[in-house]
Amino acid sequence: MPAKIDRAFYDIGHLDSLAEADTPLHRLDPRAKLLTTAVFIVSVVSFGKYEIARLLPFFLYPAVLIGLGDLPLGFLLRKLLIVSPFILFVGIFNPWLDRTVLLQLGTLDITGGWLSFISLLLRFILTVGAGLILVASTGFTTICMALEKMGAPRIFAVQLLLLYRYLFILIGEAIRMIRAHSLRSFSRKGSISFRVFVQMLGNLLLRSIDRAQRIHMAMLSRAFTGKIRVIRQFRFGYQEVLFLTGFSGLFIILRATDAVDLLGRLVLEISR
């Protein structure tokens, strides 16, 4: 379990350090990336539940972004794998429950359930992947700022920012507590009983509250007014407009028409 915590700690830090790179993708205004991601996700999930072929072209977007932003594919895939169990749990019943044969490849009957299960997995990879890429290429602080610029309540944006600031401190605190506990409990192999657990949480809470007060005073004495400042300048220039309209247009075309089917027929015709 401590390994799990250290892992989470490492992952957040790693995503953040990825966001500090300076590539064309990183330099784009965060609002453009946020909006494009939204259009992407909505287009992907709006397909019918048996759709597979028309989802495939959507992998173009993550592929291009990973290339543009020089993001580590292996790291992103591992993060996808970690969160996949819930989707697998819900989706694995589809092949069982829906046994209508919808597709025949030679003698192989493929049921609707398998098709919808595969479709579900594709959606999962696409949507979650798009979200991860957004963070890895933008960074959390910048996303908060973009949210505020786009009209989210200031308090909510500041709240997000503060949460993120404190997160590292408190996770560090929690890790130290667990480590201290497991060092003192040889025979129990670090498993925490309910009584101890509650006391640990209570202590962590008290420390957090005290720390909040100290930090707030420190911030006030450094003239914090509730406004977030970052160095990178935002400008919604022609690159942003191009990125947003280009990709959104592509998604909408891929969603509205059956370009994939046409291409496939063309190839079949030629090869005949």
Next chain:
Amino acid sequence: MHMADALLSPVVGGAMWAATAAVTVYSSTRVKQSLDEHKIPLMGVLAAFVFAAQMINFTIPATGSSGHLGGGLLLAILLGPQAAFLAIASVLTVQALFFADGGLLALGCNIVNLGFFPCFIVYPLIYKKIAGNRPTPGRLLTGSLAAAVVGLQLGSLGVVLATTLSGVSELPFASFALLMQPIHLAIGIVEGLVTAGVISFIRQARPEILEKAAADQPLGMVPIKPVLAGLALAAVLTGSLLSWYASSHPDGLEWAIFKVSGYEELDAPEVGMHHSLESIQEKTAFLPDYGFRETAEHESGRLGTSMAGLIGGLLVLLFGIGIGLLLKNLALPGTATRPRNA
């Protein structure tokens, strides 16, 4: 218990986003009006606390499994409903972005399930009624238990409803509910025990924190709440009705000729919260002659169509991967490489 994007239809996800945006704006306004200044960093720290606390697991006796804190109810007790809602919403946002728990479209659902229910329904209607402002240990325990159990039941019902309404999973409503509700009964009991335990620990160690929280609460008790709940419900209902309408088109049948048609509503999620994005309504062209021609053919005709679709899809996929690889290896001008050892 986090809802995922892949299980959602845009209509359901969009409706939940709308509801969440409304409640977020309302909560922010209330917090801004009523806040003494020190509460803002307190909200941030407590949200981070919930995050950190979720990483400490305790062993559930006699089972191999372990439990941890959810935190919605605890925050509502410490901060009052509006501030707690914002704090939980921020926790879920960070989880969605960094841990890919849930997803961006599902964020609305998750905030309603794990934030709105504990803070605005369960806390004032159950916890407050049972525990009152200065609860005895017994009342504190009963209140937390009842509130946490009901809150988690509502939350998991929310997941089941949203999934069923979206129609991506084949699980029938009843079986899915039967799978989810009992698990969340157990989780709810654990949550209630932990919440009561932590609150009574704080009461013994630093009673003034709770006094302060309780004193702040009258500000949170405003008559606008029923209106708000009505609003959220309306959004949910609209969404569900729309989605039923959308799913009543027989996609399954039409897919057999590899053509999803009819039309679907597309709701763009409001990324800027209350910044109103125009909702996109997109209609997919229905090509009747295409469909009829294919069905008129025999088995191989059907296969041909789907093969074409698959081949086309795979081609574009390969093309995409190619471009990605190319971009990655081609050092673009002005591209600073990321620190590899970070």
